[in-house]
Amino acid sequence: MNYVLDASVALACVLNEPDSAAANRLRDEFKRQVHELSAPDVLPAEMAHALTKAERRRIIRQGEAEILLASFLHHSSIILR
Numbered sequence: 001m002n003y004v005l006d007a008s009v010a011l012a013c014v015l016n017e018p019d020s021a022a023a024n025r026l027r028d029e030f031k032r033q034v035h036e037l038s039a040p041d042v043l044p045a046e047m048a049h050a051l052t053k054a055e056r057r058r059i060i061r062q063g064e065a066e067i068l069l070a071s072f073l074h075h076s077s078i079i080l081r
Contacts, residue, residue, distance in 0.1 A: 005039040007046035010076075014068045015054065027076070037076070044073060 003026070012023035030037050051065035060068070 001034075002036040002038065005037045005043065007043055007050060010039070010043060010047055010072060011050050014051075014072050015059065030076075044069065047072065 009019070009023045009026065011017065012020045013027050017023075026035065026037075029035050047069055048065070051060070051069055054060045055062055055065045
């Protein structure tokens with residue numbers, strides 16, 4: 001199955017949120033090639049904004065936004081459209 005990934009699902013993969021279990025399951029199934037994922041070109045910018053906001057609100061530690069974003073983009077291999 002092919003899914004279009006939005007920032008809220010991507011963020012649930014890196015932050016502890018109510019839907020994190022479902023987002024992580026989708027990510028794991030993608031890694032096992034059960035699903036294909038594509039995403040809009042703006043996904044990295046949307047994630048960067050949301051992670052920076054999480055830093056300001058002290059949901060994550062200062063400096064962690066950049067690390068989480070880089071790790072997600074490096075390991076996910078999603079197709080940006």
